[in-house]
Amino acid sequence: MSIQFDVKKTFNVPREKVYQGLLDLDSAKHWMQGLVRMERLDEGPMKVGSRWKETRKMMGQEAMELFEVTGLEPDKIQLFVDGSKGTSGKGEHFYTYSIKELGNSTEVTLHGEIKGLTGIAKLVSKLMTGTFKKICAKDLDGLKNYLEK
Numbered sequence: 001m002s003i004q005f006d007v008k009k010t011f012n013v014p015r016e017k018v019y020q021g022l023l024d025l026d027s028a029k030h031w032m033q034g035l036v037r038m039e040r041l042d043e044g045p046m047k048v049g050s051r052w053k054e055t056r057k058m059m060g061q062e063a064m065e066l067f068e069v070t071g072l073e074p075d076k077i078q079l080f081v082d083g084s085k086g087t088s089g090k091g092e093h094f095y096t097y098s099i100k101e102l103g104n105s106t107e108v109t110l111h112g113e114i115k116g117l118t119g120i121a122k123l124v125s126k127l128m129t130g131t132f133k134k135i136c137a138k139d140l141d142g143l144k145n146y147l148e149k
Contacts, residue, residue: 002115005133009108009140013147015075015101018108021147022077022097025052031142033135036062048072058135063087075099083116091117095136110136 011018021027023046025038034056041051048069055064065086071078076098083091091114098109112132 002113003117003129003132004111004113005129005136006112007110007133007137007140009137009144010102011106011108011144011147012104013106015099015106017147018106018143019074019077019099021143022099022108027146031139031146032056033138033142034058041066046072065093070094071096083114091115108140110140112136 025040028038029035036055036057037053038055039053041053042049046069048071050069052067053064054067055062057063063086065081065083065088068080068082069078070080076096078097079095081093081095083089083093094113094115096111098111100107100109114132
């Protein structure tokens with residue numbers, strides 16, 4: 001059993017600008033809530049296999065997760081987080097950003113899925129689904145505001 005959620009936002013900028021904004025780790029400091037640091041673990045343009053460490057302050061504490069790009073298409077970005085390598089120490093997180101051009105605007109749907117949790121972690125994560133969704137929604141709002149300036 002997995003925990004899943006979806007967040008949808010409409011950006012008043014072209015699809016390509018949203019796509020590039022999602023992959024521009026250097027700009028995240030301007031829009032990502034609670035970001036402490038972003039550390040790229042490879043070089044060059046983003047590609048399948050690119051990895052980075054993302055550290056955020058959440059609920060008063062720093063939390064680090066290791067991200068990996070698992071899919072890059074013109075209308076889709078797929079990311080994987082191996083929870084065993086981050087602060088949480090558990091679970092597998094999958095994030096898919098679907099990017100759709102709507103005339104003069106762009107619709108982004110983020111689908112999140114968390115698998116592999118057991119016991120107390122599974123129960124707590126079920127209770128935290130709303131929190132995960134809110135954090136992702138605030139991130140998309142932050143990116144939207146940044147790109148629309």
